[in-house]
Amino acid sequence: MADYYRYGYCLKSRKFIKRITKLVLKNKNMSQLVIHSGTCITPFEVIKNGSILIEDGIIKQIGQGKKDFSTETSPHVDASGMFVIPGMIDIHVNGGKGANILDGTQQALKTMSEFHLRHGTTSMLPTIISSSISKMITAIKLVETAVNHPQSYKARILGSHLEGPYISKEQKGAHNPAHIRTATAEDYHPLLDYLETVRLITAAPEISGVLEFARSLEENDIIFSIGHSNAKYPQIVNAVGTGFSLVTHLYSVMSSITRQNLTRIPGVVESGLLLDELSVEIIGDNMHLPGSLIELIVKTKGIDKVILVTDAMRGAGMPDGSYYIGDKDDKNSIIVENGVAKTSDRQLLAGSTATMDVCLNTLISEAGLSLKDTVKTATLNPAKLLGIENQYGIIACGKKADIVLLDQNYQVQTVIVNGKIEYTKTNKGE
Numbered sequence: 001m002a003d004y005y006r007y008g009y010c011l012k013s014r015k016f017i018k019r020i021t022k023l024v025l026k027n028k029n030m031s032q033l034v035i036h037s038g039t040c041i042t043p044f045e046v047i048k049n050g051s052i053l054i055e056d057g058i059i060k061q062i063g064q065g066k067k068d069f070s071t072e073t074s075p076h077v078d079a080s081g082m083f084v085i086p087g088m089i090d091i092h093v094n095g096g097k098g099a100n101i102l103d104g105t106q107q108a109l110k111t112m113s114e115f116h117l118r119h120g121t122t123s124m125l126p127t128i129i130s131s132s133i134s135k136m137i138t139a140i141k142l143v144e145t146a147v148n149h150p151q152s153y154k155a156r157i158l159g160s161h162l163e164g165p166y167i168s169k170e171q172k173g174a175h176n177p178a179h180i181r182t183a184t185a186e187d188y189h190p191l192l193d194y195l196e197t198v199r200l201i202t203a204a205p206e207i208s209g210v211l212e213f214a215r216s217l218e219e220n221d222i223i224f225s226i227g228h229s230n231a232k233y234p235q236i237v238n239a240v241g242t243g244f245s246l247v248t249h250l251y252s253v254m255s256s257i258t259r260q261n262l263t264r265i266p267g268v269v270e271s272g273l274l275l276d277e278l279s280v281e282i283i284g285d286n287m288h289l290p291g292s293l294i295e296l297i298v299k300t301k302g303i304d305k306v307i308l309v310t311d312a313m314r315g316a317g318m319p320d321g322s323y324y325i326g327d328k329d330d331k332n333s334i335i336v337e338n339g340v341a342k343t344s345d346r347q348l349l350a351g352s353t354a355t356m357d358v359c360l361n362t363l364i365s366e367a368g369l370s371l372k373d374t375v376k377t378a379t380l381n382p383a384k385l386l387g388i389e390n391q392y393g394i395i396a397c398g399k400k401a402d403i404v405l406l407d408q409n410y411q412v413q414t415v416i417v418n419g420k421i422e423y424t425k426t427n428k429g430e
Contacts, residue, residue: 032055034054043376090123100324131326308374
């Protein structure tokens with residue numbers, strides 16, 4: 001129970017809750033919403049028949065039973081038979097519904113935001129993959145506008161994630177090799193004026209200049225992640241000493257054990273599992289990782305160090321066909337077949353078409369995780385990585401009222417952002 005008090009959890013007596021409810025109702029300008037009768041996953045504990053009182057976008061009270069907050073003036077959401085979880089936070093999402101941030105338009109970002117919200121994502125880091133510096137800056141500026149004007153977007157834009165361009169060509173995956181570079185000061189200098197809202201950078205620490213680049217940004221509160229990397233254990237230890245704290249999509253396009261003479265040397269995979277300083281992303285699309293590897297990751301790292309992501313590209317929510325990964329360049333052409341995104345030669349996965357609700361289902365059905373643990377990987381864990389757990393990623397008093405209602409099959413039914421219902425599933429096949 002200690003964690004509840006640390007994060008502001010407050011389950012009050014019915015008498016106290018009724019008294020407080022009467023007092024706050026005197027303020028008729030207060031915007032209220034009551035969610036009742038659901039199974040609340042905080043995610044520290046499961047509260048059956050839980051009730052949540054929301055005022056002006058903030059969780060004010062948490063109790064049990066419909067009568068705790070029953071008022072005639074407040075709108076109610078009946079969550080009977082549903083799971084009530086914190087809004088999910090996706091720190092690695094490239095696109096969706098045909099749009100990508102590198103399209104260079106606010107409409108593309110709005111399309112991504114609205115699409116992923118309908119699948120339970122209430123906050124996100126649009127991911128900008130390797131491209132020309134000028135196009136990456138354009139995308140960064142679009143995200144900055146979204147951060148400064150949140151009312152125009154369905155899912156909250158927290159900032160951007162730069163995945164590249166300072167990565168390994170040997171581990172490029174679907175990234176266009178023409179845009180992969182070494183991190184010279186001359187190359188990254190133009191970026192430095194636009195990093196105010198960049199929250200996460202994926203880079204390969206063995207690439208020339210990357211550690212110097214990371215050191216130059218020590219005061220910018222930017223998280224550095226090891227990804228698309230051929231680094232060996234000693235290089236990864238140096239990277240951790242420089243401030244790297246995450247591994248991007250563990251097991252995908254990264255080094256594993258190699259041999260030098262008769263000695264085996266760990267790569268990024270093993271180092272990510274071994275080093276306590278590193279959290280790890282996992283893509284829950286049921287393609288990048290089988291359930292057995294997800295089980296291994298959770299068993300090795302512990303649930304608090306695992307962060308669920310989609311790595312969704314523009315083909316998410318779209319039919320099979322030809323698409324672009326990143327900007328619309330023929331060299332970035334990929335295909336989606338049977339819902340799986342692949343490079344044109346069909347040799348590599350190229351992001352995913354998954355959404356956070358799909359990823360949630362994968363961890364439960366394929367890896368055998370509990371709903372409570374799975375919810376933590378999609379909510380509190382990314383919030384803690386970003387340093388925003390004082391507001392997001394948890395159902396507790398004083399936190400932002402970002403809440404998702406799931407049915408018994410973990411399908412999204414209702415999404416609430418800042419205490420406002422932004423999406424409710426209809427019976428029209430959504």
